Amino acid sequence: MKQLITYTALFAVIISTAACNKWLDLKPQDGIVRDEFWQTKEQVDAAVTGIYASLLGSPDNSISLAEYFFIWGEARTDMVSPGFRATSDEYDLVNVNILPTNVFANWRVVYQSINYCNTVIDLAPAVRELDNTFTEEHLNRAVGEALAIRSLLYFYLVRTFEEVPLKLNATTSDEDLEPVAKSPAAVILDQIVADLKKAEPFLPLTYNNSAKDKGRATRYTVNAILADVYLWMEKYTEAAAECDKIISSNRFGLIGGDLSLFNEIYFKGNSSESIFELQFDAQKLNPFYFMHHTSTRRWSAAAHLMEEVFGVDVINPEPVVDKRGEGNSLRASDLTIWKYIGANDAGTSFRAAEQSFAHWIFYRYADVLLMKAEAINQLDQPLEASRLVKTVRERANALDFSIPMDSTSVQGMEEFILLERQREFAFEGKRWYDVLRNAKRNNYQQLIYLLNMVGVSIPKERQQAAFNKLRDKNSHYMPVYQYELQTNKLLVQNPFYK
Secondary structure (H helix, E strand, O other): OOOHHHHHHHHHHHOOOOOOOOOHHHOOOOOOOOOOOOHHHHHHHHHHHHHHHHHHHHOOOOHHHHHHHHHHHHHHOOOEEEEOOOHHHHHHHHHOOOOOOOOHHOHHHHHHHHHHHHHHHHHHHHOOOOOOOOOHHHHEEEEHHHHHHHHHHHHHHHHHHHEOOOOOOOOOOHOOOOOOOOOHHHHHHHHHHHHHHHHHHHOOOOOOOHHHHOOOOHHHHHHHHHHHHHHHOOOOHHHHHHHHHHHHHHOOOOOOOOHHHHHHHHHOOOOOEEEEOOOOEOOOOOOOHHHHHHOOOOOOEEEOOOHHHOOOOOOOOOOOOOOOOEEOOEEOOOOOEEOEEEEEOOOEEEOOHHHHHOOOOEEEHHHHHHHHHHHEEEEEOOHHHHHHHHHHHHHHHOOOOOOEEEEEEEEHHHHHHHHHHHHHHHOOOOOOHHHHHHHHHHHHHOOOOHHHHHHHHHOHHHHHHHHHHHHHHHHHOOOOOOEEEEEOOOOOOOOOOO
C-alpha cells in the first residue's frame, strides 16, 4: 500500500520527537496538535494516515500492536508452544501465571493509537472553517475512520482486560492529562456499538483501490467489527444482520479452485477474501520473522495440530488434505508457524528477514460466514448454520476425521463451529477470544471449553493449578500493568491479581 506508506513517512516526521512519559503517554507530539498544523484537509488526511501508521509500529519502538494481537489471542491457547527464545513473561502466559509486571499487560501502545483517533475526532471538524475545499463528506470520512479504528482497539482491550479506562477526548496538551478510572465492560461495549453505528454511514463502500479497500476502514470493516462485538455481547440477531450486509454486497468471496490459500491470502495479501488487514511492506516490516523463524524462535505451532486439529488421512489411497494445515498455517516437520514467514505453500523456503511483510488480517470473508453461522445457531437454526460451515469446509477440502457435524443440535453445532474456527484462523489471533466467548455464554455454561484448552497447552504438573485459577472468571482477563497502577491512582487492580 504505497500511498499509505508515503503518508506514513510524512507523519513520522511530524511525530518524530519523544513522547510524553506521563499517564498512558497520551500526549501526541506538538506537531499534530498545534493550531498551525490543523489548517488544511491534506493535514487532516496525514493525521488519519498517522492512525494507521501507529497500528504498524509504535513511535517509541516498543512492542508493536500486531505482536500484542498475536500474543493476546494465541499465547494462552492450545495452538502454540513457546520456543527456545521465549521470554519468562511469555512462559507465564502459557502457564496461566500472569503477573501485573508482565510486559504483555502493558496497554500503553494501544492508548497511544486511541489518542491519535481521538485527536482526529476532536480537531478535524474545525478545519472545515479554515479550508473551504474540505467538504463535509471528506470530514465525515476522516472521523469515520478514526471512530472505526478506536472501536476496534477498545474491543481488543475489553476482551483482554474486561474493564479499562474509556477515554473519548484527545490529550493534546499537559492540561489535558488527567487520571481516568476503569469503566465497566458493558459501558465500553455500548460505546463501541454507538461509535460504529455513527461511523458506518460516514465511510465509503470502496476507495476504488484494492489495497486501500483492504487497508483502510470501509463500511464493511464496520460491519465485521460490529458482528464480532454483537457475538461477544450475545446479541445474535444483530450479529447475523451485520454479517448479511457483507454477504449481500457480493464484494467478497472465498479463495477457491486451484488458487493457493497461502499465496493469495497470506503471501500476497489483500485477497478478494480480505475485509481489513494491516498493510506491512518492505518499508515497515511486521514483527513475526524473529518470533517464528527456527533460528530465533519464540513461538512454534503446537505438536498436536496436524493429527488432532487438521487431521491426517491414513485411509484413502489418495489422502484428503485440509488446505489450511501443512504448507499454509504451519510446517509440520519442524512446527514452524508458516503463515507469516513462509515463502511458498510447499513449505520449502522462508521469506528473508527483509521480506517480513505478511499482513495482519483482522477480518476476512470466512470469518463473516462463521460468525453468521455462530449467531444463527444460537438463534436455534443449526441446519442453516451447518450450510455456512460446509461452505468454508468445502473450500478448504477439510477432512472428516473428528466429531461429526450435527446439524440438528445447537450444542453440537456450537462445538463444531468452534473447532472449525480453530482450523480456519490458526495463528490469526482469534483462538483465545473464540474459546472465551463460547465459554462465557449463558453465564459460563461451557467453562469446560477453557479447561479443555488449557489441559492441552500446559504441562501436566501445572494443570491442576491452572484449572483452579480458571474457575475464577477474573483470571480470564489480564491484570492492570503495575506501572499504570502507580501512575494513575484511580485504577483498581483486577481482583484476581490482588
